[in-house]
Amino acid sequence: MTLVKRVLALALALATPAAFAQSAEVKKYLNTAITLYENLEYEKALKQIKQAHVKSAGADDDAKIALLEGIVLADMGREDRALTAFKTAFSVDLDARLPVEVSPKVQAVAEKARANVRKMLAPQLAAQKAEEERKAAELARKTADEEEQKRREAERLAEVKRHEEEERAKNQPPPMVVQPESGPSARALSWIPGVVGLGAAGAATGLLISAGNKHAALVNGTANPADAVQLRDSGKTEATLGYVFTGVAVVGVGAAVVMFIVGAPKDAPAVSVVPLEGGGYASATFQFDLGGQR
Incomplete structure (x- = not known):
């Protein structure tokens, strides 16, 4: 071999x-x-x-x-x-x-x-x-080609994303602008609590005068003894209501003054009256617009 x-x-x-x-x-x-x-x-x-x-x-x-x-x-x-x-x-x-x-x-x-x-x-x-x-060398070239392909793909994806963001920005609707609701000024509405206050003042005056007369009749003895109990109870009730309406009158007139001087509440004040034994409770809620945005 x-x-x-x-x-x-x-x-x-x-x-x-x-x-x-x-x-x-x-x-x-x-x-x-x-x-x-x-x-x-x-x-x-x-x-x-x-x-x-x-x-x-x-x-x-x-x-x-x-x-x-x-x-x-x-x-x-x-x-x-x-x-x-x-x-x-x-x-x-x-x-x-x-x-x-x-x-x-x-x-x-x-x-x-x-x-x-x-x-x-x-x-x-x-x-x-x-x-x-x-x-x-072939492996190195193949690796380089793969890296280049990855780089180009990354650039392409970045370009697509940028284009999508630009299109989204172009097609986005304009921002909503909320216009403040228009309404009558507080000064224009100030007569409402004023009328309520004056009416309450008149009612309070009448009730307190009537209650005072009944009290004087009981004290002076000019009242009919048979009607004494009724006069006493009705006098207490009229006195209580008189005080309540007095409070309403004060609140109403005060609200009218504030509304006339300060600004523009769009809604009329909310006045609440709670009669209580021996007196009462009255409150008013106001909404004022002092010129700022809502």
Whole structure:
């Protein structure tokens, strides 16, 4: 078998799962061969190496067997066969180290074979390196293209978003302006609480005068004794109502004055009257507009 054929055979063997697993039997034969070699029993060592060839399980076994075979043959002076064996080993592992310490002569033969294999594999190694560099450059270019595509997509999305915001701003309806409700001024409405107050004042005057007359009749004794109780009760009621209407009159007139002087409530004051025993309670609620926005 020529060297090229051996290289091809070893390359095919590398594809098998057991390519780098040295079998136990091969290791046993090689250890025996090393012992015989160190004892200078070269022929017996070659026989053990031949047995190891039979038990070889793949390229790794073949490389180790060929490496030891080259050492033995080189020490026996069979340089051509030694070169062939070394080339077989270095074709599998160009950086393989010799398994035993050897003489400078054997080392020189081994390095010569290594140099020949390196020269022979140079185109293949260069092509392999070029392929690796090409793949690395292709990966870098692909990565750069992907990054550029991502950048352009981000710019496109940003532009779409900006355009949508501009369109939304253009189509947005104008802000609502709430006009304050118009209504009559407080001064124009001030007559209402004034009329209520004056009316209440007149009613209070009449009720208090009537209650005073009844009280005077009871005190002077001019009242009919049979009507005394009725006069007393009706006098109390009229007095209570008189005081209540007096309060209403004060509140109404005061509200009219305030409305006339201060400003413009849009609604008339709310006047509430609560008669109580012995008196009463009156209140008025106003809403004023002093010129500010509502």
